[in-house]
Amino acid sequence: MTTAQVIDxxxxxxxxxxxxxxxxxxxxxxxxxxxxxxxxxVGEDPAxxxxxxxxxxxxxxxxxxxxxxxxxxxxxxxxxxxxxQSLNExxxxxxxxxxxxxxxxxxxxxxxxxxKPEKDVDGFHPINVGLLTAGERSSALVPCTPxxxxxxxxxxxxxxLSGKTAVVVGRSNIVGKPMASLLLQESCTxxxxxxxxxxxxDVVRAADIVVAAVGRPEMVRGDWIKPGATVIDxxxxxxxxxxxxxxxxxxxxxxxxxEAAAHAGAIxxxxxxxxxxxxxxxxxxxxxxxxxxxxxxxxxxxF
Numbered sequence: 633m634t635t636a637q638v639i640d641x642x643x644x645x646x647x648x649x650x651x652x653x654x655x656x657x658x659x660x661x662x663x664x665x666x667x668x669x670x671x672x673x674v675g676e677d678p679a680x681x682x683x684x685x686x687x688x689x690x691x692x693x694x695x696x697x698x699x700x701x702x703x704x705x706x707x708x709x710x711x712x713x714x715x716x717q718s719l720n721e722x723x724x725x726x727x728x729x730x731x732x733x734x735x736x737x738x739x740x741x742x743x744x745x746x747x748k749p750e751k752d753v754d755g756f757h758p759i760n761v762g763l764l765t766a767g768e769r770s771s772a773l774v775p776c777t778p779x780x781x782x783x784x785x786x787x788x789x790x791x792x793l794s795g796k797t798a799v800v801v802g803r804s805n806i807v808g809k810p811m812a813s814l815l816l817q818e819s820c821t822x823x824x825x826x827x828x829x830x831x832x833x834d835v836v837r838a839a840d841i842v843v844a845a846v847g848r849p850e851m852v853r854g855d856w857i858k859p860g861a862t863v864i865d866x867x868x869x870x871x872x873x874x875x876x877x878x879x880x881x882x883x884x885x886x887x888x889x890x891e892a893a894a895h896a897g898a899i900x901x902x903x904x905x906x907x908x909x910x911x912x913x914x915x916x917x918x919x920x921x922x923x924x925x926x927x928x929x930x931x932x933x934x935f
Contacts, residue, residue: 636863636896640782645908648783648934649694650914651896655931656695659922667922668697668725669753669914672713674738675705680731686913687729695917697724709738713746715720726922727753729914749773750924752919755810764813770930773917778811780909781843781864782818783935788862788898789841799836801825801852801886802845807866811843818920832856844886854891863892866906 645847669691673684683699691698701715712734719728728751734740744752749759755775763772764876785793798820802808808824816820827846829920836842842851846865857863867886874880885902893899900906916934923931 637788639654639788639864639898639900639905641780641784641900641905641908643913644784644787646781648909648912649690649915651934652912652919653694655919659919659926660695663926663928664817664921665926666695667727667918668699668722668728669724669729670699670701670719670725671729671731671919672701672703672712672715672719673731674703674707675735675912677733680733684731687914690911690915691918696915699807707735707738709742711737712743716743716746720746720751723752727751727914727918729754733760743840749932751919752923753914755779755917756806761805761810761898767813767817769814770933771819773915773921774814775806776812776910776913777807777845777866777906779913779916781807781811781866781906782814783909783913784864784900784906785841785862786935791869793841796820796840797823797838798841798843799823799825799839800843800845800865801832801836802843804845807843807845809846815841815843823894838875842887846886848886849884850886850888853890854886854888854893854895857892857895859895860897860933861895863887863896864906865889865900865902868902868907894898 638700656667671684671687688698688700707771719725727745730743744756749757752773755773760772799816800808800811803824803826810826812822825832833856837858839861842862849869849871863886865885869884870881873882883903
């Protein structure tokens, strides 16, 4: 039985989008510029198609100049690189996002590293990674999922996270490592745990904040959670539900939700938790990128 506060990512994301829409209108009304976001997708991966459609729809709702480049799966690496370079040079485009994964014949790192750091709204370029890791968050474009997760943590715990113990389960470059960097900059004591961590349940049990981003369905069990802890579930896993009929499935996170909710003080659901925040923070990064490229002062941080 759920006893934890459920952190409503949809509601928080909507409040972020409202603020971004206001900032977008300000750029247009006062500086004659509409924030420009270009999304590039290669191939027909169904999940990627959904993500791109949602990103484009949100960008348009925020008043952005939104451009989508849909390329065939057999598009050559050189053609994709040429497109990215043309977007780098397009002054109407302030943010560039290349949807991952890319087809196997294309070197993802080569493509991502070609994007100008100031237009890298995914926050994956080595320069943005380096700035964040070095504690220069205000100069970086921060990866959207960790940034959104931090907003949700602060909604649950308040803005002062100093002294909290945090465990990030997962060490990916996209979520785990930048999440740890963000929490360190909030003066948390941070552990990055992973599949080879010894006594993983005990490590997690010590945490005031648990961020699960390991990509394994319901791996983090309820009895791993310290009573009253805040649990952020980044995982999105589709698992079969044969009892509902052949081919049926459901979405679950990396946390066993009902079990964990009986121990946690606050928890994000899946779906409806971190997912909406990722897209909202992409919009926030695009407005930040536009302001910087126009030489305008930084707006009040979202997180």
